[in-house]
Amino acid sequence: MLIQLRDIVEQVSKAENVHQALTILVQETCKAMQTECCTVYLANNDRHRLELIATQGLKFSGQSVHIPFEQGLVGLVRRSAEPLNLAQAQQHPDFKYFPKLGENVYQSFLGTPIIHRRQVFGVLVIQQRSPRQFSEIEESFLVTLATQLAVIIAHSQAQGVWTLKGRQVRSFKGLAASRGIAIGKMWWDDTHPDLSKVAPASSLDIEYDQEWLALAVEQAIADFRRMRKRFDSELNKDTLAIFELYIHLLHDPMLKADLNRQIEQGDRADWALRQVIELYAKRFATMSDPYLRERANDIKELGHRLLFFLHNHDKRESGFKDPVILVVRELTASILAGIPRDKLLAVVSLEGAANSHAAILARALGIPAIMGAQLKPEILRGKLGIIDGYSGDIFIEPTKQLLKEYRSLSHEEQELSQLVEQELSKPAYTQDGQRVELMLNAGLSADTNIAINQGVDGVGLYRTEIAFLMQHGFPSEEEQTQNYRLILSSYPDKRVVMRTLDIGGDKALPYFPIEEDNPFLGWRGIRFTLDHTDIFLIQLRAMLKASAGIGNLNIMLPMISSSQEIDESKALLERAYQEVLKTIPELERPQLGIMLEVPSILYLLPLVADKVDFVSVGTNDLTQYLLAVDRNNSRVSDLYEHVHPAVMMALKHIFETCQQHKLPVCICGELAGDPIGALLLIGLGYRSLSMNTSNVAKIKYILRKVSAKELAQLSQDALAKPYADQIYHTVFSYLEQKGLAGFIRAGKK
Ligand code: PEP
Ligand code: MG
Numbered sequence: 223m224l225i226q227l228r229d230i231v232e233q234v235s236k237a238e239n240v241h242q243a244l245t246i247l248v249q250e251t252c253k254a255m256q257t258e259c260c261t262v263y264l265a266n267n268d269r270h271r272l273e274l275i276a277t278q279g280l281k282f283s284g285q286s287v288h289i290p291f292e293q294g295l296v297g298l299v300r301r302s303a304e305p306l307n308l309a310q311a312q313q314h315p316d317f318k319y320f321p322k323l324g325e326n327v328y329q330s331f332l333g334t335p336i337i338h339r340r341q342v343f344g345v346l347v348i349q350q351r352s353p354r355q356f357s358e359i360e361e362s363f364l365v366t367l368a369t370q371l372a373v374i375i376a377h378s379q380a381q382g383v384w385t386l387k388g389r390q391v392r393s394f395k396g397l398a399a400s401r402g403i404a405i406g407k408m409w410w411d412d413t414h415p416d417l418s419k420v421a422p423a424s425s426l427d428i429e430y431d432q433e434w435l436a437l438a439v440e441q442a443i444a445d446f447r448r449m450r451k452r453f454d455s456e457l458n459k460d461t462l463a464i465f466e467l468y469i470h471l472l473h474d475p476m477l478k479a480d481l482n483r484q485i486e487q488g489d490r491a492d493w494a495l496r497q498v499i500e501l502y503a504k505r506f507a508t509m510s511d512p513y514l515r516e517r518a519n520d521i522k523e524l525g526h527r528l529l530f531f532l533h534n535h536d537k538r539e540s541g542f543k544d545p546v547i548l549v550v551r552e553l554t555a556s557i558l559a560g561i562p563r564d565k566l567l568a569v570v571s572l573e574g575a576a577n578s579h580a581a582i583l584a585r586a587l588g589i590p591a592i593m594g595a596q597l598k599p600e601i602l603r604g605k606l607g608i609i610d611g612y613s614g615d616i617f618i619e620p621t622k623q624l625l626k627e628y629r630s631l632s633h634e635e636q637e638l639s640q641l642v643e644q645e646l647s648k649p650a651y652t653q654d655g656q657r658v659e660l661m662l663n664a665g666l667s668a669d670t671n672i673a674i675n676q677g678v679d680g681v682g683l684y685r686t687e688i689a690f691l692m693q694h695g696f697p698s699e700e701e702q703t704q705n706y707r708l709i710l711s712s713y714p715d716k717r718v719v720m721r722t723l724d725i726g727g728d729k730a731l732p733y734f735p736i737e738e739d740n741p742f743l744g745w746r747g748i749r750f751t752l753d754h755t756d757i758f759l760i761q762l763r764a765m766l767k768a769s770a771g772i773g774n775l776n777i778m779l780p781m782i783s784s785s786q787e788i789d790e791s792k793a794l795l796e797r798a799y800q801e802v803l804k805t806i807p808e809l810e811r812p813q814l815g816i817m818l819e820v821p822s823i824l825y826l827l828p829l830v831a832d833k834v835d836f837v838s839v840g841t842n843d844l845t846q847y848l849l850a851v852d853r854n855n856s857r858v859s860d861l862y863e864h865v866h867p868a869v870m871m872a873l874k875h876i877f878e879t880c881q882q883h884k885l886p887v888c889i890c891g892e893l894a895g896d897p898i899g900a901l902l903l904i905g906l907g908y909r910s911l912s913m914n915t916s917n918v919a920k921i922k923y924i925l926r927k928v929s930a931k932e933l934a935q936l937s938q939d940a941l942a943k944p945y946a947d948q949i950y951h952t953v954f955s956y957l958e959q960k961g962l963a964g965f966i967r968a969g970k971k
Pocket of ligand 2: 780819840842843
């Protein structure tokens, strides 16, 4: 049977479309199981019924044939989500005769649910005229077939090629990357030069090719500078760093040397470019950290731009008369920059994730964006579409009703964003006068050109590892000093918390690979730096030197799990301090803090509180370690619940312990920048939150509209709930009451 199963799967997978696949499936299943009838029903949840999609053996003329969820044996299989194996189906109490189907000729019935990720998509049934009790092997055959079928259906649904009868709207789903709603004409653009299409070609004149390439590099640098300038007044410096990063990479001597070497080996400039860029991109693409994987896209984007200039294209003018929803294969910062803002309603990218630089840029520009949308772009051109950047939904040729709903949401949204921006420069006070410190999470770019963001009280987390990851070797003490000084001097009167290197785990250095079975439980963060005191001391000295005369440096240690790690780090910091003191006698001592992200430290906190000046809670890792859920694994992403009751309890415990020990505490995980999370945290007592730029204005606005006293009660209520969604809805209802639910949009998590 295994061979038959493989054959069916193979034949089905070769089908040109899903309907053909299902027809093949029912025919081949009948043959394999030597039975007369096989049928696929698909659940239409909107209409509470199972719809016949494909059959061999039943009456089916392609018109709508359906069974209500609560009726018949097929309905029972869906409800129980279990196989049902009956030799005499008519004798079962749930049996119901559907004259439309012409089932009366069949006696035996074997039905199995089609399940994908806990969701019952439909039911697969085989039937036979003579009474037959199907064997266990036959039953498991059908179950296996149903699991394969579930994957095919899930895939076609994601591609939008699956439409149930009665549905007029074509909808697709992608990753919500930049919030907002857009309604307009879709525009599919595939005209950007594609490096992957460059064919092998030899150089006829090596010197000429090297010059040709050098010129393209110069033009690309000038182009990125132009784009940077264009956005200077619109974007904050952190976001503009995307262009700086490209310019930085284009100046990279290693990249230039590799390109020239490739040409010297006899390859034409464009072919050399493709090979070198692909090699660089591969290094990043193999990293397990999603952020770093996306840096591969930056490298590829550089390649595309260089190719553009190599082929000496004229700068393409945007030919859009009216604003459009742009659909591209892969959204890049330069595509975004190349189109006037007033011509761009939203963007949909077939590739990429919500963490890419292009997505960051889209957020900063306030352009709704959906990434990783699985759809056939050709069918979209010129059609009217709705983009829901909150949920990742894309609707093509929507109904009047849907358009009306989205128009009113869009209107509501415009009003909200105007409101929020008006209050950005005001301090974050709650209605009952509680001051909340709002800090910035920075450093997610290799570039260090971060200017003062006037809306924040300082930098609560500066991630230093990216500069290490973008290089070919560990950055020198001097390079690091310059980097850190730029940041510290950008916030002369505000606190800047710099975290020491947090590599390992999912952030492996290309030039220092670490192979481990369980990298998240392995050589990560402080464990790595304490084993490499050379690297640690260089970084500490660089931070100290960078702070000379500014005095706003705070140093934070990641992944602390024991007292020894704090003691050893303090000893090394003291050593670095004494060394730097020799050249800078008036050097101020930085404050020292630790990240609370490994659960052991929760219990140790009372015993180590006097060893540190402050703590900061990394809810991203704390959640992953408390719930034993890999934060990067999409298979278990449903279990990674930001407001899981255990996480809430841990946060309550941390706050109370810090209070007892008079230890300043901040939250720097993603929870702090989430409206639901931020309200819960304030309710638990926290008064310092650090978040990404895009969340500052919104969180500040919300905090200015709520009362800390009410939030305390709300958090107390939430903490009595055993389920994450109950906690979520408790806070959501409060936001609704306050008229602030528009920031969350209809209960979307
Ligand atoms: C965290 O773990 O919550 C955190 C802020 O650090 P990172 O996301 O860099 O691990
Ligand atoms: Mg962390």
